[in-house]
Amino acid sequence: METFSGEGYGIGRIKSEHSDNNYSYVVWCTKTSDCIVIDPNDPVPVLNYVRDRGLSVKYVIDTHCHPDHILGNDPVIKVTLGKILVHPLGFGLVSPRSATVKDGEAVKFGEQEIRVSYAPGHTPEHILLLMDGEAFTGDTLFLSGVGNLKHGGVAEDLFETIGTKVSALPDGTRVWPGHDYAEANLRFAVDVEPGNKDARKKLADVTKLAKKGKDPEPTTIGEEKKYNPFLRYGSPEIEKELAKKNPEWKGGSPFAVFSELRRLRDGWK
Ligand SMILES: [Zn+2]
Known part of the structure; x- marks a missing residue:
């Protein structure tokens, strides 16, 4: 696991062993220690990371609801008493302790916030999570690749998402994908x-x-x-x-x- 920093926030990148090179992310407000967890795969290193830094999990946010991205939802939520957020089309695909977030909504944690951008293609419920200068892209955009269409994907939608939403992000935006397939x-x-x-x-x-x-x-x-x-x-x-x-x-x-x-x-x- 590695830690990166931004202005007023930190980013933990956690690669799960025994997975398809999955990345889970912990993003926290450095002032209040409130954090969100994005796409928890293996809950153990995620919970260790959160505990070691004294962080308080407000939300788990799933970029989409494929099993490897929601695997750690329940264990993380059970321990931290946060809430799971997904796009409305993913509601029902995750456990009952969830709520929905739509395109354009912002989720606050401490003095930071992350914005939701609807990004169908890899799956119908896929979202990007954006902060100034950061894009958590799930299985929409990888280092030198995009998500496959094998499990509920639609090529036209992915093309539209890549062409209009991903390409429109400022060039300096850092990309945090859901897997390492580099x-x-x-x-x-x-x-x-x-x-x-x-x-x-x-x-x-x-x-x-x-x-x-x-x-x-x-x-x-x-x-x-x-x-x-x-x-x-x-x-x-x-x-x-x-x-x-x-x-x-x-x-x-x-x-x-x-x-x-x-x-x-x-x-x-
Ligand atoms: Zn996926």
């Missing part, structure tokens, strides 16, 4: 856009860190725009590579590129 995602990025020097450099950096057992530092929206193929559906090189890989593919629109990238990534090792 290495595989960057190998895919280099495969579909071999001329992208930023993707190659980032892959080399991430591989070097991984060899030392370290996770990548959080990236920014501006960095993602340089090498994340799913934010680069306008790249002529990507379109050319996709046509080479699948001669039957017709292309012809940014959405066609986006959905072909998603299809290829699903079957890509």
Whole structure:
């Protein structure tokens, strides 16, 4: 687990063992020690983190309701007496001690607040959680990737969310995804856009860190725009590579590129 800081708040990033490289986050107000927990996977390290810093959990917020993102909800809530917040479309998918948060709502913890931005695509109930300079993106945006569509996802919705909500965030916004898939995602990025020097450099950096057992530092929206193929559906090189890989593919629109990238990534090792 690692700790990062912002102005008036701290961020704990906790990677669960025995998971699909899941990240859970603890975000707290440094003045009052009130905190929120985002997507608790393994509750034990989350509760240890909270206890070690003397934090008080006000809310657990789930970016979406896939089992690995809500796994720690009940144990965390039981111990801390907070509340679980989900998008209305996720109500009923989590335990009864929950309430709903909608697009545009802000959740206060101490003197800090986090804003909800509705982001369907990976699942219908997916939300982004935003602070100035920070975006907790769940399974919508990863380092050099986006969420899959295998369990309730809709390609058109994800394309819309990426194109209008994610791409519109300021370039300096740090990205806090729900999983670490960085290495595989960057190998895919280099495969579909071999001329992208930023993707190659980032892959080399991430591989070097991984060899030392370290996770990548959080990236920014501006960095993602340089090498994340799913934010680069306008790249002529990507379109050319996709046509080479699948001669039957017709292309012809940014959405066609986006959905072909998603299809290829699903079957890509
Ligand atoms: Zn998911």
